[in-house]
Amino acid sequence: MDFQLTSDQQLIRDTAREFAERELAPKAHARDRSDAFPVEELRALARLGLLGVNIPETYGGSQAGVVAYSLAMTEVARVDASVSVAMAVTNMVGEIICRFGAEEQKRAFVPRLTSGEAVAGAFGLSEPQAGSDPSAMATTATRTQTGFRLDGAKQWITSGDRAGVIIVWAKTDRAAGSKGISAFIVPGGTPGLSAGKPEDKLGLRGSSTVPLLLENCEVPESALLGKLGGGLQVALTALDGGRIGIASQALGLGRAALEHATAYAKERHQFGRPLAANQAIEFKLADAATELEAARLLTLRAALYKERDRSFTREASMAKLYASEAAGRACDMAVQVFGGYGYTREFPVERYFRDVRVTRIYEGTSEVQRIVIARALLKQAGIGT
Numbered sequence: 558m559d560f561q562l563t564s565d566q567q568l569i570r571d572t573a574r575e576f577a578e579r580e581l582a583p584k585a586h587a588r589d590r591s592d593a594f595p596v597e598e599l600r601a602l603a604r605l606g607l608l609g610v611n612i613p614e615t616y617g618g619s620q621a622g623v624v625a626y627s628l629a630m631t632e633v634a635r636v637d638a639s640v641s642v643a644m645a646v647t648n649m650v651g652e653i654i655c656r657f658g659a660e661e662q663k664r665a666f667v668p669r670l671t672s673g674e675a676v677a678g679a680f681g682l683s684e685p686q687a688g689s690d691p692s693a694m695a696t697t698a699t700r701t702q703t704g705f706r707l708d709g710a711k712q713w714i715t716s717g718d719r720a721g722v723i724i725v726w727a728k729t730d731r732a733a734g735s736k737g738i739s740a741f742i743v744p745g746g747t748p749g750l751s752a753g754k755p756e757d758k759l760g761l762r763g764s765s766t767v768p769l770l771l772e773n774c775e776v777p778e779s780a781l782l783g784k785l786g787g788g789l790q791v792a793l794t795a796l797d798g799g800r801i802g803i804a805s806q807a808l809g810l811g812r813a814a815l816e817h818a819t820a821y822a823k824e825r826h827q828f829g830r831p832l833a834a835n836q837a838i839e840f841k842l843a844d845a846a847t848e849l850e851a852a853r854l855l856t857l858r859a860a861l862y863k864e865r866d867r868s869f870t871r872e873a874s875m876a877k878l879y880a881s882e883a884a885g886r887a888c889d890m891a892v893q894v895f896g897g898y899g900y901t902r903e904f905p906v907e908r909y910f911r912d913v914r915v916t917r918i919y920e921g922t923s924e925v926q927r928i929v930i931a932r933a934l935l936k937q938a939g940i941g942t
C-alpha cells in the first residue's frame with residue numbers, strides 16, 4: 558500500500574486549496590447570507606480544470622483521476638461547501654456523459670461543462686414521490702416522430718435553474734419497472750423545461766436547489782444517453798462515483814470545523830487557562846481528528862478503486878456513510894467548543910454545522926448507504942438478495 562500522492566495529485570490539491578483560500582474564502586460568508594449562486598466562481602474553477610478533474614483532456618478535462626478529484630473537492634468544500642456541491646454535480650454529469658454517451662454527445666456536451674460555458678451540470682433524478690426509490694418516478698418520455706416528449710416534475714435539482722446541461726431520467730416503458738427508465742441529455746433552456754422557486758434550505762445557501770417542470774418538452778432521438786431502458790444503470794453508476802464526491806465534501810467541512818475548533822480551543826481562556834488545557838476539550842478534538850482520518854482513508858480507497866476500474870460500489874457507500882456522519886459529529890463538536898459564539902453567525906462553524914447536514918441525505922441517505930453495504934455483505938456471504 559502506498560499512501561504517497563503523485564505529483565499531479567498534489568498539484569491539483571494545492572491548486573484547489575490556493576484558489577479556495579484566495580478566491581472563495583473572502584466571500585463564502587456573504588454568499589451564505591445572500592443566497593448568491595457562484596457563477597463566476599464556477600467559471601474560475603473551470604479555468605483551473607476543476608470542473609472536469611477525472612475527464613479526458615480530449616473533452617476539456619484535466620484527466621487527473623478520481624483521487625485528484627476527491628482531493629480537490631475536499632479543498633473547495635473546506636472553504637465553501639455551496640460552491641463544492643455545484644462543482645460535484647458538474648463533474649458527475651460530465652463523467653457520466655463520457656462513460657455512457659455516444660462520441661457526438663461527448664463532443665457536444667462535455668467541453669461545455671469542463672470549460673464553464675454551461676455554468677454547471679445538473680442531475681435530474683429525484684421527484685416529489687421518488688427519492689430513495691428512483692424507480693417510482695412518474696416522469697415519462699413518450700416517443701415522437703423525431704425523438705421523445707418529456708412530461709413530469711423533478712425535485713431538489715442542484716443548479717437546475719442555472720445548468721446548461723441537465724441529465725433527466727424518465728420512464729420510456731411504464732410496464733417495465735426499473736428496466737423502463739431511460740436517461741436523456743437536455744440542454745438548459747429547452748422549450749418545455751422550466752425551473753420552480755428555489756428551495757429555502759437549512760444550509761448550502763449559496764447553491765441553488767430547484768424543482769424542474771417538464772411539459773411537452775421535446776428532445777431529439779440523439780438526446781438518449783446510453784441504452785433505451787438502461788437509465789437506472791446510468792443513474793446508479795453516476796451515484797456510485799458521486800458518493801466519493803460527497804464523502805470528500807463532508808471531509809472538507811469536517812476538517813474546516815476541526816481546524817477552527819482547535820485554534821479556538823488554544824486561544825479562548827476560561828478558568829485562567831486555554832480551553833485546550835482541559836482534557837474534556839482535548840478528547841473532543843482527538844476523536845474528531847481520528848474519525849476524519851478514518852473517513853479520509855475510506856474515501857481515498859473508494860477513489861483509488863474507481864480509478865483502477867475495480868468494483869467500488871460498497872467502498873463508495875462506506876466512504877459516504879462514514880465521512881458524512883463523522884463530519885457531522887465534527888461540526889457539532891466545533892459548535893460545542895465555541896460555546897455560545899458557535900451558535901452565532903459571527904463564526905463559520907455555524908455555517909459548517911448547517912452545510913454538513915445534507916451530506917447524510919443527498920446522493921443516497923445514510924440509510925440507503927447501509928442498505929447498499931448490507932446487500933454487498935449478504936451477497937458475499939452467499940445470502941444474496
Ligand SMILES: Cc1cc2nc3c(=O)[nH]c(=O)nc-3n(C[C@H](O)[C@H](O)[C@H](O)COP(=O)(O)OP(=O)(O)OC[C@H]3O[C@@H](n4cnc5c(N)ncnc54)[C@H](O)[C@@H]3O)c2cc1C
Pocket residue numbers: 646679680681682683684685687688689690712713714715716758761766915918919920921922923924925
Ligand atoms: C440540497 C439537496 C440537493 C439535492 N440535489 C439533488 C440533485 O441534484 N439531483 C437529484 O436527483 N436529487 C437531489 N437531491 C435529492 C436527494 O437525493 C433526496 O432528497 C434523497 O435521495 C432522499 O430522498 P427523499 O428526500 O425523497 O427522502 P425519502 O426517500 O422519502 O426518505 C425519507 C427517510 O426515509 C428513509 N428511508 C427511505 N427508504 C428507506 C428504506 N427502504 N429503509 C430505511 N429507511 C428508508 C430515508 O433514509 C430518509 O431518512 C437533493 C436533495 C437536497 C436536500
